[in-house]
Amino acid sequence: MKKAPKRFLVVLIAALSVFLLFVNAYAKEPYKIGALLAVTGPASFLGEPEKNTVLMLKDQINKAGGINGHPLEIIIEDTKSDETQAVLSAKKLLENDKVLAIIGPSTTGESMALVPILNTAATPLLSCAAGAPITQPVKDRTWIFKTPQYDISAVEAIYGYMKKHGISKVGIITISTGFGDAGKKALLEIAPKYGMTIVAEEKYGPKDSDMTTQLTKIKAAGAQAVINWSVGPGQVVVTKNWHALKMGIPLYQSHGWGSKKNIELAGKAAEGVIAPLGRLVIWDKLPDKHRQKALLKKYTQDYEALYKSDPGTFGGHAYDSIMMIVEALKKVGPDKKKIRDYVETKIKKWPGTGGIFNISPDDHCGLDKSAFEMVVVKNGDWEILK
Amino acid sequence: MKKEDLLSFLIFIFLIILLPVISGSTYTLTVGIFSGINALVAIGLCILMGYAGQVSLGQAGFYGIGAYISSILSVHAGLPIVISAICAMIVAAIAAMILAVPALRLKGHYLAVATLGFGEIIYVILNEWGPGGPSGFGDIPHFGLLGYTIDSTTGYFYLIWGLVALVMLFSINLINSGTGRALRAIHDSDLACNAMGLNVTALKIKVFILSAVYASLAGSLYAHYVTFISPSSFSLFYSILVLMMVIVGGVTNLWGAVIGAVVITVLPELLRRFEELDVLVYGLILTLSLMFFRKGLVPILIEKIKKLREFAVAKH
Amino acid sequence: MLTVFLQFLFSGLTVGAVYALVGIGFNITYNATSIINLAQGEFVVIGGLMMWFFAESLKLPFLVSVAFTILSAGIVGLLMERLTIKPLKNPDLLLMIMITVAVSIVLRGVLMFSFGKDPYVYPSFTEGEPLSIYGAIIQQQTLWVIGITGFCIILLFFFFKKTMIGKAMLACAVNPTAAKLVGINVSRMVMLSFVLSAVVGAIGGMAITPISLMEYDKGPMLAVKGFCAAIMGGLGTNRGAVLGGFIIGILESMTAGYIHSGLKDAVALIILLLILFFKPAGIFVSKAMHQLRKF
Numbered sequence: 001m002k003k004a005p006k007r008f009l010v011v012l013i014a015a016l017s018v019f020l021l022f023v024n025a026y027a028k029e030p031y032k033i034g035a036l037l038a039v040t041g042p043a044s045f046l047g048e049p050e051k052n053t054v055l056m057l058k059d060q061i062n063k064a065g066g067i068n069g070h071p072l073e074i075i076i077e078d079t080k081s082d083e084t085q086a087v088l089s090a091k092k093l094l095e096n097d098k099v100l101a102i103i104g105p106s107t108t109g110e111s112m113a114l115v116p117i118l119n120t121a122a123t124p125l126l127s128c129a130a131g132a133p134i135t136q137p138v139k140d141r142t143w144i145f146k147t148p149q150y151d152i153s154a155v156e157a158i159y160g161y162m163k164k165h166g167i168s169k170v171g172i173i174t175i176s177t178g179f180g181d182a183g184k185k186a187l188l189e190i191a192p193k194y195g196m197t198i199v200a201e202e203k204y205g206p207k208d209s210d211m212t213t214q215l216t217k218i219k220a221a222g223a224q225a226v227i228n229w230s231v232g233p234g235q236v237v238v239t240k241n242w243h244a245l246k247m248g249i250p251l252y253q254s255h256g257w258g259s260k261k262n263i264e265l266a267g268k269a270a271e272g273v274i275a276p277l278g279r280l281v282i283w284d285k286l287p288d289k290h291r292q293k294a295l296l297k298k299y300t301q302d303y304e305a306l307y308k309s310d311p312g313t314f315g316g317h318a319y320d321s322i323m324m325i326v327e328a329l330k331k332v333g334p335d336k337k338k339i340r341d342y343v344e345t346k347i348k349k350w351p352g353t354g355g356i357f358n359i360s361p362d363d364h365c366g367l368d369k370s371a372f373e374m375v376v377v378k379n380g381d382w383e384i385l386k
Numbered sequence: 387m388k389k390e391d392l393l394s395f396l397i398f399i400f401l402i403i404l405l406p407v408i409s410g411s412t413y414t415l416t417v418g419i420f421s422g423i424n425a426l427v428a429i430g431l432c433i434l435m436g437y438a439g440q441v442s443l444g445q446a447g448f449y450g451i452g453a454y455i456s457s458i459l460s461v462h463a464g465l466p467i468v469i470s471a472i473c474a475m476i477v478a479a480i481a482a483m484i485l486a487v488p489a490l491r492l493k494g495h496y497l498a499v500a501t502l503g504f505g506e507i508i509y510v511i512l513n514e515w516g517p518g519g520p521s522g523f524g525d526i527p528h529f530g531l532l533g534y535t536i537d538s539t540t541g542y543f544y545l546i547w548g549l550v551a552l553v554m555l556f557s558i559n560l561i562n563s564g565t566g567r568a569l570r571a572i573h574d575s576d577l578a579c580n581a582m583g584l585n586v587t588a589l590k591i592k593v594f595i596l597s598a599v600y601a602s603l604a605g606s607l608y609a610h611y612v613t614f615i616s617p618s619s620f621s622l623f624y625s626i627l628v629l630m631m632v633i634v635g636g637v638t639n640l641w642g643a644v645i646g647a648v649v650i651t652v653l654p655e656l657l658r659r660f661e662e663l664d665v666l667v668y669g670l671i672l673t674l675s676l677m678f679f680r681k682g683l684v685p686i687l688i689e690k691i692k693k694l695r696e697f698a699v700a701k702h
Numbered sequence: 703m704l705t706v707f708l709q710f711l712f713s714g715l716t717v718g719a720v721y722a723l724v725g726i727g728f729n730i731t732y733n734a735t736s737i738i739n740l741a742q743g744e745f746v747v748i749g750g751l752m753m754w755f756f757a758e759s760l761k762l763p764f765l766v767s768v769a770f771t772i773l774s775a776g777i778v779g780l781l782m783e784r785l786t787i788k789p790l791k792n793p794d795l796l797l798m799i800m801i802t803v804a805v806s807i808v809l810r811g812v813l814m815f816s817f818g819k820d821p822y823v824y825p826s827f828t829e830g831e832p833l834s835i836y837g838a839i840i841q842q843q844t845l846w847v848i849g850i851t852g853f854c855i856i857l858l859f860f861f862f863k864k865t866m867i868g869k870a871m872l873a874c875a876v877n878p879t880a881a882k883l884v885g886i887n888v889s890r891m892v893m894l895s896f897v898l899s900a901v902v903g904a905i906g907g908m909a910i911t912p913i914s915l916m917e918y919d920k921g922p923m924l925a926v927k928g929f930c931a932a933i934m935g936g937l938g939t940n941r942g943a944v945l946g947g948f949i950i951g952i953l954e955s956m957t958a959g960y961i962h963s964g965l966k967d968a969v970a971l972i973i974l975l976l977i978l979f980f981k982p983a984g985i986f987v988s989k990a991m992h993q994l995r996k997f
Contacts, residue, residue, distance in 0.1 A: 044819040095413040112524045113614040178521040203963045207923040209914030212713040213959045233821035233915040265823050488979040503974040510968040666811030672804035
């Protein structure tokens with residue numbers, strides 16, 4: 001009685017081993033990509049939806065058979081919104097994990113710290129941060145690309161709209177972090193081009209509770225509109241303060257405003273707030289023919305089904321970075337230089353969440369102000385302004 | 387130098403030389419580089435705390451001064467890096483003096499509060515008026531001397547740890563000298579020292595300046611390694627981190643500062659696998675080690691070694 | 703002109719009230735134990751987030767939510783004291799402070815894990831139009847914040863000056879051995895001080911969240927500013943912390959308003975340094991009393 005089951009077990013194990021060996025011989029090498037995201041720390045607003053997007057896409061791609069049969073492996077490292085950590089994590093990904101390309105990091109500061117490292121390692125970096133210095137000057141950014149729109153493009157969208165509506169005196173209020181600072185520089189730089197006069201420049205910190213002082217100053221300086229440039233709770237506090245003060249002049253936000261959560265948190269104070277938003281946030285208001293609509297719809301619905309919240313503007317940057325690399329891998333295979341060349345030359349009229357990309361050797365970002373729609377909050381929802 | 391110190395020092399040199407040989411991975415070496423930079427700051431703080439009995443919660447300020455001044459001078463004024471770093475150390479020393487003179491008149495831990503204020507003010511200044519503001523600035527040249535630039539990870543590793551070794555040598559000699567003994571006396575009783583004619587305040591100021599200079603050197607090395615700096619690396623968080631390094635390593639022992647720096651720098655790397663939980667685990671490890679290894683890792687290790695020796699001797 | 707000035711003033715009062723409550727929290731712990739509890743800021747965050755949890759997520763009635771939030775904060779304070787402070791025999795003060803820092807990291811980690819990184823908000827305690835005084839508006843919630851702070855101060859005053867327990871807590875800080883000799887259960891007083899300071903912090907968080915939202919990492923900034931408030935007024939005196947908090951809040955607002963908003967954060971620190979260099983005892987503490995203190 002004892003011998004029979006034992007022998008059977010041995011045969012079973014042997015068969016299984018042969019089977020596994022068989023299968024393994026045919027299993028294809030995974031394609032490894034690194035993702036450096038600010039999952040924790042002050043920039044986690046960016047890193048969290050980016051990470052969720054990365055995980056979701058990885059599963060979708062692998063379920064559909066991988067890339068030409070090769071499974072896609074994405075190694076995510078948390079940079080904790082810190083440059084030193086970004087450097088360490090990048091080295092780990094390049095050295096230990098030997099990734100083919102890296103997407104991220106989430107912030108401009110971290111991206112800048114990585115520029116020399118990725119250039120030296122001859123590995124493509126598709127940053128999810130917006131700062132212009134990330135991809136300029138192009139001749140020193142051979143391996144560096146970015147998928148978010150330029151801050152200048154968002155500012156141009158705002159100023160263009162303002163000019164059409166007879167506004168020429170603006171007060172700006174920005175957050176004292178890299179994001180706000182980049183916005184401020186862009187706002188100041190392009191103001192003359194659109195005939196704008198900046199009558200007040202105010203700032204606040206990331207954890208400040210009340211901005212009525214700054215807004216009062218802006219009103220007193222004679223501004224016809226207020227522009228707030230920040231991400232995080234600051235946007236909501238400014239909006240609530242603006243509403244409570246009954247300032248009487250319109251409030252414009254940066255493209256960081258693009259998340260339903262902000263409308264929810266600000267409540268009725270959000271009515272009438274205008275911002276240039278990437279189409280990801282307002283996909284359902286687009287005409288069906290629009291080239292981005294289908295992918296925006298799928299991405300948003302898949303994300304919401306999986307994570308029970310909307311991805312907001314920032315998750316989309318990770319989407320664009322990953323999909324560009326995936327496409328490159330499909331077309332040219334696991335070769336770092338070929339991937340880089342593909343991204344630089346073949347991403348043309350490419351619909352992504354950020355806009356329609358036209359990357360070239362002179363522009364490693366490929367988006368301009370047409371990536372934005374001017375949107376107003378109406379009845380607790382977005383409405384595209386004509 | 388005392389026998390134990392010499393032995394420790396030789397083992398230390400041996401380890402430094404050995405590491406890049408056993409591990410060619412630039413990742414490991416990079417972790418090593420950051421550990422070394424942190425060690426420099428920690429050693430300065432350790433002398434201040436363990437020997438002069440003063441606490442500083444503002445080392446990040448001097449670290450930031452070192453990073454920014456050195457970078458600004460080498461990028462915008464085109465000065466050679468070594469000169470820029472030295473200028474930064476001078477600025478840090480002056481800042482330390484300005485801070486220390488009134489602050490050291492304060493009782494006990496009020497110096498700590500003053501240093502906290504100082505560190506935060508430096509951060510605000512850097513954030514508001516530093517080049518690039520909160521976005522920071524880059525294209526900082528790699529460390530170089532007389533036309534020879536160090537830009538390989540291994541090279542940088544040896545540079546940093548070589549400097550750590552020099553600083554340790556200097557510091558150990560300081561501790562064992564007359565000045566060092568005076569410092570230890572102050573730690574035990576200000577009053578007694580004053581009674582014996584020791585200029586306590588002058589000595590404390592000197593030590594404070596020394597810790598600032600070490601931190602500034604570390605800051606310059608950091609800037610010229612990462613080639614991009616922004617104010618966020620120089621906040622109160624960093625000051626507290628350095629304090630942790632000294633305490634975890636053992637306030638009363640200089641090697642403790644080095645070991646503490648390595649431990650605190652390496653720990654987050656080891657905790658990567660925990661993903662979101664890593665902050666929690668990090669906090670728990672810190673809390674537990676502060677509670678149960680109060681004296682610090684190095685003193686406890688020394689105790690254990692002594693006990694083992696006694697045990698071995700007793701057996702015979 | 704007046705309108706603008708008043709507006710700056712109201713803004714300053716709003717944030718000043720929270721700094722004051724944090725400062726008071728520091729004082730309570732310090733008074734009973736001579737420890738500076740650098741996790742004090744985290745209690746404020748707990749107050750705001752737990753209030754959201756009870757009121758918005760579980761949809762409990764307002765007063766019930768308030769009660770539960772206070773209870774939660776008290777429990778956290780209790781746990782912190784029992785698990786990390788009590789077990790240590792004769793600890794070095796510096797070590798204790800470092801432990802509170804480590805605990806604050808743990809608390810932040812737990813909060814991040816439970817609530818994520820998003821900001822949270824719930825409606826103001828009373829809905830309605832803001833009041834207008836000479837053209838400057840003051841939101842109803844701001845009045846609540848200031849009112850609640852005032853109420854806490856009065857309650858604490860009575861507690862420390864008039865009740866046995868309060869006086870016992872003060873006795874512990876001045877001389878724990880003597881306190882023990884007269885029969886005070888020092889260990890229990892220490893525990894109580896942590897619970898009380900946690901509750902006070904949480905109350906601040908509960909009140910400010912409708913105005914400024916609350917996220918998991920608001921703690922450290924509040925701790926630093928609240929600490930400045932406490933030092934400025936004289937560590938250990940609640941009157942001092944209150945005055946310190948409001949002064950810092952108002953000066954920050956005035957600096958942002960009349961000088962430059964980029965300098966706002968430096969204000970609290972510069973005041974701190976000036977106080978330390980010229981009157982380290984703080985505004986309300988006499989030099990003699992200052993010398994008596996251990997810290």
